Amino acid sequence: MSTHDDTPATDPAVLQKSFRSAMGNVAAAVSVVTTFHDGAPHGTTVSAFSSLSMDPPMLLVSLDNRSQLLAKLEVGSRIGVNVLAAHQDQIALRFAGKGDDKFLDVPWQLEDGAPALSDRHAWVALTVAQLVVAGDHTLVLGDVEAADTSSNLALTYWQRAFGSHQSF
Template sequence: MAGVCTPVSVVTTLDGKRPHGTTVSAFASLSMEPPMVLIALDRESNLLRVLRRSGRFGLNVLGVQQTACANAFARKGDDKFTGIDWIEDSGVPRIADVPGWLACEVEDLVSGGDHVVAFGRVRAARTAPGAPLTYHQRGFGTHSAL
């Protein structure tokens, strides 16, 4: 799968007022009517445990300038938001300056091997100009038009 170019995103949720997040490359648009996306989280993920309780998540689609953010959320630990600018928007954390952001309510959680697929109904969305951060051949980059 290293040969498949994927967008890089940070999935976020709140435990009370405390933000949690993790970097993912496994997400996709699922449906336009109703608007839905899907994300895949490791079965042992701390974020998944919080997501099960909160019932909602944010999907922060990172821009090419946000490699450090992707790396910060890819590591283990509870202090991933240290040094990250964010606000609460529609009940979930939205990271500053991301080109794409969605707030979703969990519709269903489905087992998928060592991951759990979360189906989310989109409740709010924001976009901004910017090239996306992508992951390909175990490295970060961006898309360029032909």
């Protein structure tokens, strides 16, 4: 019988590379997480978010600790999770970059206290309940304030490429 003590130590760089590869093989919905702070909209692209609880309704969003958006959040902040539609890959790329002009020419409106992008696949408005540092990311735990969906197909990310999914 093998124990963990018999397992050779894995080189951290090798482990990080294989973990990144494994996660690249998991299809994920793409969203733009937004907030309205100091009179302006702010947002960033994420693929690491998930439902956390149905009773009460909660969502989890993972943000890089260096995220400009994260620096604007605190407990009680309003954020929006804009799950992008399949045709919004250029919006995903824009919000993945740095800069203050991400909303330029992107239709949006303030909805449920956060910037909501037009023509999205789904929308969830949250109030930040807790911020939990976890490695090089911070988990934003949010209480759901509102949610809706559209008939647009969702934008997904798999093996370093955008796509979509249709059921059989």
